[in-house]
Amino acid sequence: MQYKYDYLIVGSGLFGSVFAYKARQAGKTVLVIDKRPHTGGNIHCETIEGINVHKYGAHIFHTSNKEVWDFVNSFVPFNRYTNSPVADYKGKLYNLPFNMNTFYALWGIRTPAEAQAKIEAQRKESGIVEPRNLEEQAISLVGNDIYDILIKGYTEKQWGRKCSELPAFIIKRLPVRFTFDNNYFNDDYQGIPIGGYNKLIESLLDRIEVKNNTNFFEDRKYWESIAAKIVFTGRIDEYYEYRFGKLEYRTVRFETETLDCGNYQGNAVVNYTGAEVPYTRIIEHKHFEFGHQEKTVISREYAAEWQEGSEPFYPVNDKKNSALYEQYRRLADTECSVIFGGRLGEYKYYDMDKVIENALNYF
Numbered sequence: 001m002q003y004k005y006d007y008l009i010v011g012s013g014l015f016g017s018v019f020a021y022k023a024r025q026a027g028k029t030v031l032v033i034d035k036r037p038h039t040g041g042n043i044h045c046e047t048i049e050g051i052n053v054h055k056y057g058a059h060i061f062h063t064s065n066k067e068v069w070d071f072v073n074s075f076v077p078f079n080r081y082t083n084s085p086v087a088d089y090k091g092k093l094y095n096l097p098f099n100m101n102t103f104y105a106l107w108g109i110r111t112p113a114e115a116q117a118k119i120e121a122q123r124k125e126s127g128i129v130e131p132r133n134l135e136e137q138a139i140s141l142v143g144n145d146i147y148d149i150l151i152k153g154y155t156e157k158q159w160g161r162k163c164s165e166l167p168a169f170i171i172k173r174l175p176v177r178f179t180f181d182n183n184y185f186n187d188d189y190q191g192i193p194i195g196g197y198n199k200l201i202e203s204l205l206d207r208i209e210v211k212n213n214t215n216f217f218e219d220r221k222y223w224e225s226i227a228a229k230i231v232f233t234g235r236i237d238e239y240y241e242y243r244f245g246k247l248e249y250r251t252v253r254f255e256t257e258t259l260d261c262g263n264y265q266g267n268a269v270v271n272y273t274g275a276e277v278p279y280t281r282i283i284e285h286k287h288f289e290f291g292h293q294e295k296t297v298i299s300r301e302y303a304a305e306w307q308e309g310s311e312p313f314y315p316v317n318d319k320k321n322s323a324l325y326e327q328y329r330r331l332a333d334t335e336c337s338v339i340f341g342g343r344l345g346e347y348k349y350y351d352m353d354k355v356i357e358n359a360l361n362y363f
């Protein structure tokens, strides 16, 4: 059978765009469709007052994979942005990740030895040997103070459940740094594309046919008839018409506001770790690119239960959903002309670098 395209790529997020780029480079014919009015999926930025606003949540690129870093930098240079979030608990500020600056603010101590002794004493005092839930797990790793001030409220808002009711496995490690280093990531490379993420996507999709506002499911038979292979980066359960049931997600609601001031909070990311503040973070977008615009744009983030119609952001990888996904995955394994990729196609939280790596490897 003669097809119009070698590949139909459903979704113009990072996975779809990298795949499309590689396919085109290999001389294949490609069509990309996306149901959203823009390309880029969740890394898409909207320009407000000259500021690149991360419409679907703050995105900070970080990786230790040199190949991936060189790949993205070959499309657009990245700036030197280093993620150093600050936590606000009842009006007092603490540096993240947990490091000597945090311990100084918490306890007024100045040396690594003092900090280690303090954490060790609190861990011992808790008497927890086999943590039965996330609360016990966190206390057994970092002690009571860090848990109460910096973990409890934030995590409970994120999951919409008490830490004592959440499984321990959610937190495997809690990195604690005994240096005065506020760099959140341990990766070798990090930054933001100069001029924003849209530049990266536009370069990847350069000279590739793209149709926006186009939902695969609205004319499934037609889309299936035009390409030899389909790369599907939407929800895998939707692809199979939910035959085993619906996968669950967590979502985030954003309240975005333009303010008549040049600098609202002095940092791109401020986490609110207390239960009395309903949002989890405030993002001030201009600081990702060291902006000097007259105004500023902030987004308050509210974690929420996902419902049909809201954005499926974070897969819930608990036992029930993992087992359900496994059923879909087995079906997917039997397909010879459909490739499932990306965070929705594989029902897995992936950072951007991993998505790019996967797309490069697939091709």
Ligand SMILES: Cc1cc2nc3c(=O)[nH]c(=O)nc-3n(C[C@H](O)[C@H](O)[C@H](O)COP(=O)(O)OP(=O)(O)OC[C@H]3O[C@@H](n4cnc5c(N)ncnc54)[C@H](O)[C@@H]3O)c2cc1C
Pocket: 010, 011, 012, 013, 014, 015, 016, 033, 034, 035, 036, 039, 040, 041, 042, 043, 056, 057, 058, 059, 060, 061, 062, 214, 215, 216, 217, 233, 234, 235, 252, 313, 314, 341, 342, 343, 344, 350, 351, 352, 353, 355
């Ligand atoms: C709130 C949040 C913050 C994040 N922050 C970071 C970060 O700081 N650093 C980092 O490395 N990673 C971060 N990530 C992860 C990052 O967003 C992902 O790794 C990456 O965007 C995934 O790309 P993707 O192509 O798999 O999915 P997506 O970007 O979701 O793209 C999928 C595309 O498919 C389209 N689509 C779906 N169904 C259909 C259909 N039926 N028909 C047509 N089109 C369809 C969608 O419209 C979408 O455009 C974050 C994720 C979230 C949710």
